[in-house]
Amino acid sequence: xxxxxxxxxxxxxxxxxxxxxxxxxxxxxxxxxxxxxxxxxxxxxxxxxxxxxxxxxxxxxxxxxxxxxxxxxxxxxxxxx
Numbered sequence: 001x002x003x004x005x006x007x008x009x010x011x012x013x014x015x016x017x018x019x020x021x022x023x024x025x026x027x028x029x030x031x032x033x034x035x036x037x038x039x040x041x042x043x044x045x046x047x048x049x050x051x052x053x054x055x056x057x058x059x060x061x062x063x064x065x066x067x068x069x070x071x072x073x074x075x076x077x078x079x080x081x
Contacts, residue, residue, distance in 0.1 A: 001034040001063075005042040015050035018042065019057040032062030 005018055023030065036058050046054065058066040 001031065002037050002039055004040040005038070006040040007042065009042060015042075015046050015053045016057060019054050019061070023057070023061050026061075028060070029062045031058060034063050035065045036061075036063045038066060 003022060009018070038054060043051075043054075055066050
């Protein structure tokens with residue numbers, strides 16, 4: 001399942017608020033059994049902590065796994081120094 005979140009968030013709105021809004025629209029079982037791919041401007045702008053929050057909340061949503069595009073520094077870490 002693809003979830004696209006675009007646009008600027010209002011001050012004080014966190015990645016957890018975004019995923020809770022998605023869960024509110026679809027229900028707590030809305031992601032059940034899916035591998036969820038997060039896309040869009042908001043997702044690319046999340047820091048690592050925000051990405052991990054979305055990952056953990058995806059499991060609460062019933063998803064089996066989540067995916068978003070890796071960041072360059074993650075790829076460099078995997079390659080080594």
